[in-house]
Amino acid sequence: MKIRSAEFILSASSPWQFPAPTLPEIAFAGRSNVGKSTLINSLLNRKKLVKTSSTPGKTQLINFFKINDAFHFVDLPGYGFAKVPENVRQQWQRLIEAYLQERECLRNVVLIVDSRHGPTAQDRQLKEWLDYYERPVLIVASKIDKLKRGQIQKHLKQIRQDLSLEKTPLAHSSLEKGRREDIWKNLVPSIEAEI
Numbered sequence: 383m384k385i386r387s388a389e390f391i392l393s394a395s396s397p398w399q400f401p402a403p404t405l406p407e408i409a410f411a412g413r414s415n416v417g418k419s420t421l422i423n424s425l426l427n428r429k430k431l432v433k434t435s436s437t438p439g440k441t442q443l444i445n446f447f448k449i450n451d452a453f454h455f456v457d458l459p460g461y462g463f464a465k466v467p468e469n470v471r472q473q474w475q476r477l478i479e480a481y482l483q484e485r486e487c488l489r490n491v492v493l494i495v496d497s498r499h500g501p502t503a504q505d506r507q508l509k510e511w512l513d514y515y516e517r518p519v520l521i522v523a524s525k526i527d528k529l530k531r532g533q534i535q536k537h538l539k540q541i542r543q544d545l546s547l548e549k550t551p552l553a554h555s556s557l558e559k560g561r562r563e564d565i566w567k568n569l570v571p572s573i574e575a576e577i
């Protein structure tokens with residue numbers, strides 16, 4: 383995918399702040415610190431368009447980005463971060479669910495799972511929830527540079543089994559450029575008719 387432009391549009395803390403649903407959207411979901419914002423930067427070939435952090439819970443709002451004036455990337459707040467107070471956690475969950483359930487221009491959800499640890503109970507729940515609402519999901523295993531080469535396939539197979547996937551999930555490492563096109567190839571058909 384050739385990226386001609388990528389710009390931040392807005393951060394939303396409640397659904398009324400979402401931008402008008404005029405462009406197709408791809409959302410990135412997963413637990414806190416799993417590498418959502420890093421994957422977005424990597425796909426867009428930008429180092430710092432989206433803020434990343436080694437402190438979990440960095441992305442607390444839904445952040446919208448406009449790509450090539452044709453579609454949106456949506457960075458969702460991470461879940462499963464233990465240090466968040468219960469009322470804040472519930473507020474995030476409501477916000478994420480409202481987005482995923484009601485957003486009419488949402489075309490694909492990229493669910494990112496840590497390749498080392500595999501899916502958490504919350505990852506499995508979200509996958510089942512998205513299947514129930516018939517939202518197309520692409521699973522990406524992140525941080526594969528942290529695995530020994532010989533271990534990668536084994537971990538990917540385990541994720542496939544844990545989430546009952548039809549195919550082996552795609553893998554990503556922010557250190558390896560080569561894997562991005564594969565992810566793009568799987569995302570483009572969901573927005574292609576509209577861009």
Ligand SMILES: Nc1nc2c(ncn2[C@@H]2O[C@H](COP(=O)(O)OP(=O)(O)OP(=O)(O)O)[C@@H](O)[C@H]2O)c(=O)[nH]1
Binds near residue numbers: 421433435439460
């Ligand atoms: N080695 C390695 N580190 C990565 C990779 N992807 C992300 N990281 C690191 O993991 C940490 C978290 O990455 P983020 O992209 O901020 O994670 P996030 O899912 O957006 O986190 P929240 O916004 O808190 O939900 C950062 O320190 C990143 O540099 C990867 O592929 N390889």
Ligand SMILES: [Mg+2]
Binds near residue numbers: 420433441
């Ligand atoms: Mg983030």
